[in-house]
Amino acid sequence: xxxxxxxxxxxxxxxxxxxxxxxxxxxxxxxxxxxxxxxxxxxxxxxxxxxxxxxxxxxxxxxxxxxxxxxxxxxxxxxxxxxxxxxxxxxxxxxxxxxxxxxxxxxxxxxxxxxxxxxxxxxx
Amino acid sequence: xxxxxxxxxxxxxxxxxxxxxxxxxxxxxxxxxxxxxxxxxxxxxxxxxxxxxxxxxxxxxxxxxxxxxxxxxxxxxxxxxxxxxxxxxxxxxxxxxxxxxxxxxxxxxxxxxxxxxxxxxxxxxxxxxxxxxxxxxxxxxxxxxxxxxxxxxxxxxxxxxxxxxxxxxxxxx
Numbered sequence: 001x002x003x004x005x006x007x008x009x010x011x012x013x014x015x016x017x018x019x020x021x022x023x024x025x026x027x028x029x030x031x032x033x034x035x036x037x038x039x040x041x042x043x044x045x046x047x048x049x050x051x052x053x054x055x056x057x058x059x060x061x062x063x064x065x066x067x068x069x070x071x072x073x074x075x076x077x078x079x080x081x082x083x084x085x086x087x088x089x090x091x092x093x094x095x096x097x098x099x100x101x102x103x104x105x106x107x108x109x110x111x112x113x114x115x116x117x118x119x120x121x122x123x124x
Numbered sequence: 125x126x127x128x129x130x131x132x133x134x135x136x137x138x139x140x141x142x143x144x145x146x147x148x149x150x151x152x153x154x155x156x157x158x159x160x161x162x163x164x165x166x167x168x169x170x171x172x173x174x175x176x177x178x179x180x181x182x183x184x185x186x187x188x189x190x191x192x193x194x195x196x197x198x199x200x201x202x203x204x205x206x207x208x209x210x211x212x213x214x215x216x217x218x219x220x221x222x223x224x225x226x227x228x229x230x231x232x233x234x235x236x237x238x239x240x241x242x243x244x245x246x247x248x249x250x251x252x253x254x255x256x257x258x259x260x261x262x263x264x265x266x267x268x269x270x271x272x273x274x275x276x277x278x279x280x281x282x283x284x285x286x287x288x289x290x291x292x293x294x295x296x297x
Contacts, residue, residue, distance in 0.1 A: 008227060008231070011233075011235050011241070012235060013238075014234075014241050015241060018273070025269045029270055030267070030270060
């Protein structure tokens with residue numbers, strides 16, 4: 001019985017180190033940070049950066065019509081959009097760093113920014 | 125006209141390599157039909173055979189079994205030279221390299237279970253490196269590292285344990 005437990009000593013070490021590694025990677029790569037600023041892009045240009053800690057409604061007149069962006073209680077959403085699909089409106093509120101809402105027909109996109117830039121598939 | 129017969133002299137070890145590879149290919153094929161929650165998360169049960177070959181015979185046998193398995197499985201599934209094949213090859217090569225060094229660890233403390241975990245981590249490292257350098261050259265794949273390493277640990281443990289039992293059963297450990 002004693003030799004059996006000795007065999008697994010090195011293995012336990014490997015398993016222990018891998019567990020620490022897994023926890024470490026979860027902590028490093030899976031932290032979701034609440035953003036503080038929203039960047040509004042309009043017709044290919046940055047329209048402006050706005051703090052999320054205010055109540056504000058913005059109206060952008062694009063090709064399709066009027067898009068209304070609403071900032072409230074640290075979150076932001078498309079309140080109204082002239083586009084056909086209404087995907088941007090239906091996605092609702094966003095507040096984590098790196099989250100993004102895009103309205104392609106009206107050329108409006110909003111992205112939540114924080115201290116660090118989060119990765120997402122759109123960057124690629 | 126006389127028929128020319130090419131005869132290849134085969135050794136006993138060749139036959140053993142062929143047998144082990146056949147089992148490994150079979151396991152790989154079975155695994156390929158299993159549904160996977162996300163691409164790349166696979167049990168990797170063929171690694172049992174690689175480990176088994178290494179312990180039972182020698183490291184050269186393990187290389188043969190592993191590489192033959194990668195090539196044959198991809199040919200059968202029609203994935204030869206495709207990204208899937210490249211990923212599989214990259215994983216297997218790094219896994220073999222890790223085994224080459226880890227087999228030198230004192231066997232008093234390190235059983236196939238530990239080596240299996242190491243090799244499955246090496247496998248996923250090789251794959252993620254290739255994905256990062258070639259397929260998706262962007263940092264966003266770092267998000268996947270926790271999932272893949274958790275899967276590597278879980279499946280590495282299971283495979284290692286199966287290998288350990290197999291070797292115990294055949295009195296090779």
